[in-house]
Amino acid sequence: MPEQLIPLDKKHHARKEQEQLAKLASLPDEAVDITDIPEAPAENWNKTCRKVGKMVWNYRVIVRDNATDPGKKVYGVHEVYYDEDGSIRHWTADPVEAIADSPDEMTDTLFAMLAATERHVLVEAGHTLVEAI
Numbered sequence: 001m002p003e004q005l006i007p008l009d010k011k012h013h014a015r016k017e018q019e020q021l022a023k024l025a026s027l028p029d030e031a032v033d034i035t036d037i038p039e040a041p042a043e044n045w046n047k048t049c050r051k052v053g054k055m056v057w058n059y060r061v062i063v064r065d066n067a068t069d070p071g072k073k074v075y076g077v078h079e080v081y082y083d084e085d086g087s088i089r090h091w092t093a094d095p096v097e098a099i100a101d102s103p104d105e106m107t108d109t110l111f112a113m114l115a116a117t118e119r120h121v122l123v124e125a126g127h128t129l130v131e132a133i
Helices: 010-026 042-047 103-116
Strands: 049-052 055-065 073-082 088-091 122-125 128-131
Touching: 055 088, 055 103
Parallel strands: 055 122
Antiparallel strands: 049 055, 055 073, 073 088, 122 128
8 A cells, every 4th residue: 555645844845745756756657546536627728828918928847957956957837928929038936836716726727837747848047948859
């Protein structure tokens, strides 16, 4: 039987989360029980891009140098804003959190974040983003 994951407090969050993720990552795919995860409706994937005025934004995975561990990279989901021509205008400095006002809004937000993993990773190079291929 897989180990029960427990909620984490902020004080021990990073260490315990890393330990739990390492245990999960070491399991073979067939050992992970996903039977309680419902199928995602196709219409959820249509909500992965948002518009603010004339500017469009979506979530993207951005990789950057790890500020606390030189030589290593960290990945995060960020909001990325685009001009009308599709060029990147700006992005959030820090990765975003999944926060919502309702369960349905949370579902939409998580699907939009998950869709970011289907796009090319963006690499932060100074004050610009370049698409990793």
